[in-house]
Amino acid sequence: MLIFGGPIYTVDTTQTKVEAVAIKDSIILFAGNLADAEVYKDESTKLLDLKGKTMTPGLIEGHGHFMGLGYNELNLxxxxxxxxxxxxxxxxxxxxxxxxxxxxxxxxxxxxxxxxxxxxxxxxxxxxxxxxxxxxxxxxxxxxxxxxxxxxxxxxxxxxxxxxxxxxxxxxxxxxxxxxxxxxxxxxxxxxxxxxxxxxxxxxxxTTPEREAKAFELAIAACQRNGITGFHDAGIGKETIALYENMKASNKMNVRMYAMLTGWDEDLLMEWYEKGPMVDPDNRLTIxxxxxxxxxxxxxxxxxxxxxxxxxxxxxxxxxxxxxxxxxxxxxxxxxxxxxxxxxxxxxxxxxxxxxxxxxxxxxxxxxxxxxxxxxxxxxxxxxxxxxxxxxxxxxxxxxxxxxxxxxxxxxxxxxxxxxxxxxxxxxxxxxxxxxxxxxxxxxxxxxxxxxxxxxxxxxxxxxxxxxxxxxxxxxxxxxxxxxxxxxxxxxxxxxxxxGSITAGKLADFTIYDQDLMTVPEEKFLETQVMMTIYDGEIVYAKNTD
The missing domain is CATH 3.20.20.140 (Metal-dependent hydrolases)
Known part of the structure; x- marks a missing residue:
């Protein structure tokens, strides 16, 4: 995919703003001038014209409660x-x-x-x-x-x-x-x-397994609507870990989950101290x-x-x-x-x-x-x-x-x-x-x-x-x-x-907005809408503008 046509803020100090980004599968190949990006284009390349919209690295929710997010949509x-x-x-x-x-x-x-x-x-x-x-x-x-x-x-x-x-x-x-x-x-x-x-x-x-699965799916959808591609889940127990592992195995873990073990459960902590951290090579579920x-x-x-x-x-x-x-x-x-x-x-x-x-x-x-x-x-x-x-x-x-x-x-x-x-x-x-x-x-x-x-x-x-x-x-x-x-x-x-930045070699996670976050007047900033979310090189959310 070749992305171009709007301001792209990289959060990379070597080049803070670029014209184009080229990705293949789930990895960023290139970020820089549009002319230089053309070399990555062939007949199979998908072109994504931002049409003036703004793109940043995919946003990361740095402290939240993922299942709480899902259950909030099920409960009052x-x-x-x-x-x-x-x-x-x-x-x-x-x-x-x-x-x-x-x-x-x-x-x-x-x-x-x-x-x-x-x-x-x-x-x-x-x-x-x-x-x-x-x-x-x-x-x-x-x-x-x-x-x-x-x-x-x-x-x-x-x-x-x-x-x-x-x-x-x-x-x-x-x-x-x-x-x-x-x-x-x-x-x-x-x-x-x-x-x-x-x-x-x-x-x-x-709760029931069916209700848990529904809450999980609602939370994933909420993340994608809000441009969230990574999530730091602040405290989960044994049952939620099992749920996440099942969802990942079913290819439904469509947010990069960084999960914290709940400190309330000492037995859980001792179990994990013994086996050590789990750093996912697929970058989808890390504990x-x-x-x-x-x-x-x-x-x-x-x-x-x-x-x-x-x-x-x-x-x-x-x-x-x-x-x-x-x-x-x-x-x-x-x-x-x-x-x-x-x-x-x-x-x-x-x-x-x-x-x-x-x-x-x-x-x-x-x-x-x-x-x-x-x-x-x-x-x-x-x-x-x-x-x-x-x-x-x-x-x-x-x-x-x-x-x-x-x-x-x-x-x-x-x-x-x-x-x-x-x-x-x-x-x-x-x-x-x-x-x-x-x-x-x-x-x-x-x-x-x-x-x-x-x-x-x-x-x-x-x-x-x-x-x-x-x-x-x-x-x-x-x-x-x-x-x-x-x-x-x-x-x-x-x-x-x-x-965390749009840099060659990193994962292709991006958030696209209808306004330029860096220049839109303060009084209009809260009107900004997430228009598209790209996760692992795939468009997982696009706002319906009909």
Missing amino acids: DLINTASYQQIVDAVAEKAKTAVPGEWILGRGWHQSKWDKMPDNLVNGFQTHDLLSEVSPDNPVYLRHASGHAGFANAKAMEIAGLSVLAKEGIDKFQVEGGEVMRDALGRPTGIFNERAQTLITKHIPE RSVKLNCDGALGSRGAWLLEEYSDRPGHFGHETLPMPFVKETALNGLRNGFQVCAHAIGDRANKEILDRYEFAFNELPDLTSDHRFRIEHAQHLHPDDIPRFAELGVIPAMQAVHLSSDRPWAIDRLGEKRIKDGAYMWQTLLKSGVPIVNGTDVPVEPLNPIASLYASFTRKTLKGLPEEGYEPEERMTRGQALQSYTLDAAYGAFEENIK
Whole structure:
């Protein structure tokens, strides 16, 4: 195939923009001038004229939850709900067609994004009463957008053995690394924070193989619609690994999957330490990293902070994984060739993880030459810890779109000083010498990379506010933003030699847009559409323009 006829941004410093790209099978043969590309053309060459459209390397989702993306399309998607009443209405509608006893599941609500709050609040969250009224015969569990809290109705709590009518023994509500929110009378409100979610989720029936396959297919289609050719799946277990292996064997793994083993399953980790990383020669399914969940989210006040929450005095968030286990995993990762990727949003969590990483690096210096350990989110940092990323060679995987969604209310959680000194510190981190891996954390946010790229270089909400951007000195340039979604994301997965830039010898994965990402006016950037996705040298998605 010979591709030409529009701006082609390579993310290759030797030639940042070219006129033409020639590929054969799944490999880039040439990138450069159109005249020089003609030598690769013969009677069997397919010509792809961009007709003024723009092409970049295939985009890489640097931190997401692949099956969560698929299930979001099967379950109630609450990401656009703007009030508690809208959630209640959505569940009421679903309950009309649900069989009594059938679980109603969903995800995406976020109380800090609602237009108005309900009258009855406990710790800033709604209570279950209205939800329970519309779904008396169906257990309901709705995950918070962050995934770090959930909302259950009375039926779900009844199944879990948690009475909502009378005060229970205090021990029923004690969960290490989590919180069951209760009202003044001691009754559970329906909000389960962090690890307390397991009190409910362990009662939800397991999914079926047919439903899993459908969710997988929906996730692949969503990636292709959004120009995503690579996906860093942030934490999967044994069943999902088996599913992915089956899908690859069936030639359905049509995204380059970089999967992290979930740190919740110690037996799984020991099994993989023994057999070692799986680096796929077909570049479709690679497993060489471990995901640790070390604190909660800022929205649910679960992020682990050094100082108390500004809007909840005396509360510091949650350490959701013991730090000795983080240290042990860092040592095991180095010994067995596994990258460690630790979720940390609050400044305390980031500091504690950097401390454990540093201990492991000092303990095993001969094994640290190219560890590429990561911190996922790195959202709020103490100023003293910002330079430690570069000093230790730790990669921050930061989802820029979180700023667009969270920054308007994050200041309530942290206060102005902590926000300005240490939150969403993209440019400071880049200048210190570390790459940033971008993404969306889908299904926490929609998969749309255009929104995250926009947030990266504007630091505005998706409504374009504030006019000057939040802490504008920390903006990325457009070039840095594109690199964070391509070459730097590839680097974060040890794959910069095979993808991430349009360079001869690399894989032929490309994303094509209707607007020039580098020159389109800022106010029109969010209108950009993905027109085509090329994966492994094949057109896997083309937008219907009829």
